[in-house]
Amino acid sequence: MEVHHVPRGTMEQRVNLKFLVKLGKTFTEVYAILKEVYGNEYLCRTQVFEWFKRFKEGHETTEDDPRPERPSTSKMDENIEENGKLIHEDHRLSILGLAEITGVGKEWVRQIFS
Structure with a gap:
């Protein structure tokens, strides 16, 4: 090995x-x-x-391919707006709760509010 x-x-x-x-x-x-x-x-x-x-095969770039779990900037903006609305509606929501409701990873939710 x-x-x-x-x-x-x-x-x-x-x-x-x-x-x-x-x-x-x-x-x-x-x-x-x-x-x-x-x-x-x-x-x-x-x-x-x-x-x-x-x-x-002729590829020229040495960069990683974009990963589907990495939201684009516009998607991130939508996530921030959606999470902000949810927080205003219910101040008791946790990061995990927001992640479950929105379908966004909890690390992304944590970054949004940090």
């Missing part, structure tokens, strides 16, 4: 991975180079494979 720390410099490694793919390196070569250069801080094999595949 392979054990290593959460990688620092993830974006740097993705950029380097992209460069190595453009040079025509194989997955095995890319993975070995990253392990050699970054020591215990290299990306896990699965992450290297996923990014290797993306770059082989």
Whole structure:
């Protein structure tokens, strides 16, 4: 079983991975180079494979894809407004209660009111 720390410099490694793919390196070569250069801080094999595949398919960005659980700014504005209305209607509502009523994660509700 392979054990290593959460990688620092993830974006740097993705950029380097992209460069190595453009040079025509194989997955095995890319993975070995990253392990050699970054020591215990290299990306896990699965992450290297996923990014290797993306770059082989022609993707250019090294940024993560947007995640569905991350609300857009306009959605966040709607959530703030909706939670504000609920608080005015019932001052006893908890963060958990607001999260359940609105369907927004409790961490988002907590951020709205912090």
